[in-house]
Amino acid sequence: MALPGKAPPSTLDEFLEGLWRQNPVFVMVLGMCPALAVTVSAVNALAMGLATAFVLVSSALLVSLIRKMVPKEVRIATYIVIIATFVTVVDYLIAAISLELYEALGAFIQLIVVNCLILGRAEAHASKHPPLPAVTNALGMGLGFAIGLFALGSVREIFGAGKLFGVSLFGPDFQPWVVMVLPPGGFFVLGAWLLLFSWWRSRKVTRSPLPVGEG
Amino acid sequence: MPHASPRIELRTSPHVQSGRTVEQIMRNVVLALLPICAFSVWQFGLSVAALILTVTAACLATERFFNWMSGEPGTLSDWSATITGLLLALTLPPSFPLWMGAVAGFAAIALGKALFGGLGYNVFNPALVGRAFVQAAFPVSISTWVPAYVPGRFSEFIPTSFGVPLMLPPDLGRWVSQHMVDGYTGATPLARWKFENQVAGAEELLAGMATASVGETSALLILACGLYLAVRRFLDWRIPAAVLGSALLLALVFHLVDPGRYPPPYFVLLSGGLVLGAVFMATDTATSPVTPRGVWIYGAVIGTVTVMIRYFGGLTEGVMYAILLGNALTPLIDQYTQPRVFGAPRRKAPEGKA
Secondary structure, three states: OOOOOOOOOOHHHHHHHHHHHOOOOOOOOOOHHHHHHOOOOHHHHHHHHHHHHHHHHHHHHHHHHOOOOOOHHHHHHHHHHHHHHHHHHHHHHHHHHOHHHHHHHHHHOHHHHHOHHHHHHHHHOHHHOOHHHHHHHHHHHHHHHHHHHHHHHHHHHHHHHOEEOOEEOOOOOEOOOHHHHOHHHHHHHHHHHHHHHHHHHHHHHHHOOOOOOOO | OOOOOOOOOOOOOOOOOOOOOHHHHHHHHHHHHHHHHHHHHHHHOHHHHHHHHHHHHHHHHHHHHHHHHHOOOOOHHHOHHHHHHHHHHHHOOOOOOHHHHHHHHHHHHHHHOHHHOOOOOOOOOHHHHHHHHHHHHOOOHHHOOOOOOOOOOOOOOOOOOOOOOOEOOOOOHHHHHHHOOOOOOOOOHHHHHHHHOOOOOHHHHHOOOOOOOOOOOOHHHHHHHHHHHHHOOOOOOHHHHHHHHHHHHHHHHHHHHOOOOOOOHHHHHHOOOHHHHHHHHOOOHHHOOOOHHHHHHHHHHHHHHHHHHHHHOOOOOOHHHHHHHHHHHHHHHHHHOOOOOOOOOOOOOOOOOO
16 A cells, blocks of 8 residues: 555556556557467467566666666667667577477567666666556566467467467367457457457446546 | 528439338349248258248347437348348358357348447448358358258258257268268269369259259359349449449459369359359448449459459358458558549549548
């Protein structure tokens, strides 16, 4: 609970913000390019989510550490250089761990650099907060992004191939829904999730006993 | 406070009403679709009856579900979901597994209608959205055809109809060879023309002998039903006229240029789903232009694109995508074909410059 004075906001709150209340995929609808393009399977989606989370957390830490040194005029360029550094790390890391995955994700690993979620967090949060809250917040956001991607990827893999993490769920006679692994499938599944969440939120609002404003 | 008489009512257009309700129009369209459904059941048997019922039920259930979700009063009674279901079923192959039909019905109402805000707000024809979805999802099943007038069609189902949900439908090869009718190729007239360069005869097409989707076999019956609707002014006769006219004209031109390569015009008209699409799908009032000039353009676009896809595209049939494209163009067409406001000066509209 908030104490009077300069009490920092609860760390848990910072963490949960990205995980749920401001989920990058389902609430802020950021980083749609990888969210739609690489979520053909659960593994790809999870790998992409974790890679993004790693870059997000690392760059948040660094941006937060140097936040007082960077002149305002060149801050965006600085953030981009920092982010690009970590993306390069992830790029080589994934290539070293699994070449197959590396090829499946393709250019989208390098494109993490331009993921608006990461630059947005650096600009809006990390550059204004000390390292601990910045990292906590980034961790929540990164995990929220990974969960969002996983939610897309698992549904698409189940319908598109009858598998989850490559394990067949329905046996060899499964009829794949080809559309689900095509680009339209990404939009359909994302739309379905968005619909589900916004419907759920609107139900919660109407059911809560709080007075609803006239209008 | 007493009302001054005469009372002046202030409200936005429309001020002149036709006195017709949506429900009345929709009911008549359903009525006009019933003979086509009946004919297709007679042709393909029990499986088609089950397919039509399943798809329509799925559409109605989805409509009901979204009513419940949005907390709006029920819109089942306006018959529009019924029309979507019937039309969608008529565009599917007779051997289409029922569970896939249900998926198509759900996609039609959910993606094609409910997400846009319901009847009248949809950009695309819901039935065609449903069909496009299953075409992309189950490309094999939607291009598997069975012969018409199979002897035992009223006593048994086509084996694929009751395919286990989510599983591959059983192979039809044995069933077809048991029941066959010599020289059955398993291809629609359009596919036979495209890949084997065989043009089906007009009498064969007119009699509904062709292997085709459920409801696209009898051009005459569809035209008769469309005529009923057009005479009663439930549909705009210009749209089918423009679609069929432009397709015929284009086909005629191609045929005259190279008769060996391109089929005679009657073939374009009678094969595939062109007539069904032109009469019942392109005429959907929510997704077609409102201005008379716009309607002609819209119809011509659909007819032209259909022929182009059939002649030069990778697909054998192009009616569905042509109509969806026409739907997408509708707002643009409407914008550029606004009639001059009465009394306004005639001028070259400069507003559209890019």
